[in-house]
Amino acid sequence: MRLHVGCAMWAHARWQGRFLPAHLSPGDRLRAYASWCDAVEGNTTFYATPSRATVESWAAQTSEDFRFVIKLPKPVTHEHRLVGAQAELAAFLDAMEPLGPRVHAFWIQLPGSFSPADVGTLAAFLRGLPQGHRYAVEVRHRAFFEDERAERLLERVLEPAGVEWVPFDTTVMFAGPPTSDAERDAWTKKPRVPRRTRALTARPIVRYLGRDAEERTVEGWRPWVEQVTRWLREGREPTVFVHTPDNADALRLARRFHDEVRAGVPELDPLPDPTPDEPLTLF
Template sequence: MYLAVGCAMWTHKAWPWHSLPSAERLRAYSSWCTAVEGNTTFYATPPLATARSWAAQTSPDFRFIPKFPRTVTHERRFTGVEADVRAFLDAVEPLGRRASALWVQLPSAFAPADVPALATFLRRLPRSFRYAVEVRHPAFFADATTAGALEQVLAAAGAEWLPFDTTEFFRTPPSSDDERDAWTKKPRVARRDTALTDRPIVRYLGRDDPARTVEGWRPWVETVAGWLREGRSPTVFLHTPDNAAAPQLARRFHDDVRAAVPALEPLPEPAPIDASPAEPLTLF
């Protein structure tokens, strides 16, 4: 029984390990959280040495969800991308099982009519990796038939549907600069909590007020607890517009799930940070 929790990145100016040398920040982060989103690979495929460094700084059970390059998913839309895909797969190979799933994030313009192209793309990928697909077009969330067609394509590839839950964030108008910025950028779609595989992945966006964030994730505590009882091994990523308290929130979420599923092992205590943060990490 295993629940991985993490954030959108492994360093942030508000986190004390941000003052460490860049080559040591992931190691420090991995003592707080057990997973991280792989957003950096969306913008540039890393050299092998970089992925080897990531692996060296984390335990074998740590989970990365590296994102396919934007040239593949957004710019060329799966057409003529063989070289880019091969380079990406080669680059993340040093992560081994730490690459828990490779993330196919699709733009909001990717509509139900484009699903056959996704099906072809997934069929051509090696089965040595797991895959997770994030869609943002409203039709996938509003129509059961459309959602079912996508689920069939994902099931055929053994891929997971990766939801980004922004329902709590959009419940009330923004109240900070970071929230106002996120208001214009984040997808506004219905909450989805159906797992297709034994390793569901969830992205949850709360508010800059930690209490609001905690209150909004209550349904996810129940859902994730149910997945664990079914023998699944989920990964949950906690976001807020400013992400200042994201690592603490990730650990708090794990604690809340463990309260519902006592058999879940607690997270280890974070390693001491050999740095001098301006303020300690606290939630409330």
């Protein structure tokens, strides 16, 4: 039984010297992160496809049971809108090949303008994807969450293809006005859609955005602790990514989420022990 947890990145200036060693080379940052969490969002691939050598270094820093949810590049999803981007997609998938089984899913995040009228385009794109990988889709158009016909239309495309629908739960963020600069930034940039908790596959993926105040973040994830517990009891293998507006404590909070679920599901595999923030010495 496995619950994967992680964050939106594996390096953050405010983690250094608090959770992770203060002085880490780029080639060691992911390794240190992976001692805290066993999954990570691959958001940087949206902006540029990394070199194969870079991806090989990611594989070298993680065990085979570590999980990446890797975002497809912006030219594929936002510029070409899933049409005529075969070369960009092929180059991306080739670059990711060294990760092997570490790729939990390739994440197709679609723009907010991608509406129910575009579902046929998505269906054609999914049919053309190479076999042997798992895929997950995140939509942000409100109709998919508020119009039952639109919701069912999308599910009828995703579910038979074994493609997960990734919810980004921002409801706690928008439950009250922002109280910090980071929250004000999130208030203007994050999607404002209802919470969705239905899984389509055996490996559901959840993105949860809390608040800068820890108690509000923890209170807001209570429904997810309950839902993830149900999924585990059903034999599913969920992955949950914990975000906060400034992400300063997201690394610790992801582990706390795992601990809260494990308190109710004691047979759940534990996370690894974190690497100390500084090497231990005799003097």
